[in-house]
Amino acid sequence: MTTVLVAYAGKNGGTREIAEVVSEELRALGHAVDTRDAADVADVAAYPAVVVGSALYYSRWRRSAVRLLEHNVAALRERQVWLFHSGPCGPGAALVHVSLPASVALLAASIDAERTTTFGGRLDPALVRGVLPRLMARGSRAGDFRDWERIRTWARDVGHRVSSHVSL
Structure with a gap:
């Protein structure tokens, strides 16, 4: 059994819900999973595998997810790492792949993370603040x-893939 960290960063709960579903699936495969807000993760040393997800806002990752990657580059290089982001909304959102923001792409390359996956997002008019998000x-x-x-x-x-990973 491998302990996996699933860290998420979002604003209105949609990315947290994705992280919870990812965690459920990992547990069903026999992994121990720690699901945490990225802002609450100081160190990844206890986790052989790490999943980090962020909501996309105006094509940017949430700052707490970026900080988690920045502060743990050396440790993440020695672990299996998967990244996801959520955010595209509207018809066809499930088919859209959004590239990582440049700064996050550099971090992902430096830790040799798996290719980032894009998931459609949730835009709930009752939860949004600001003029542009309300119009959207x-x-x-x-x-x-x-x-x-x-x-x-x-x-x-x-x-x-976590289950089949063999440490050298």
Whole structure:
């Protein structure tokens, strides 16, 4: 059994919910899982495998997820690392792949993280603040565009890869 950290950073709970589903799938495969807000993670040393997810806001990762990566580069280089982000909303959101922001892409390359996965997001008009998000929430971008089966399939793939990893 491998202990996996699933850390998330979001604003309105949608990314946390994705992290919880990822954690459920990993547990179902026999892994111990610690699901935590990225802001509450100071050190990854106790985890042989790490999943970090962030909500995308204006094509940017949440600062707490970026800090987690920045502060743990050396340790993450020695671990299996998967990254995901959520955020595209509207028709076809489940088919969209969004590239990592440049600073996060450099971090991902430096720790040799697996290719980042993009999941559709959730835009709930009742939760948004600010003029631009409210305007977006009124149109076709409002709603829940997370593909739960795709998220579960990805999480199971991560779990199988953690299980099959052989340390040299």
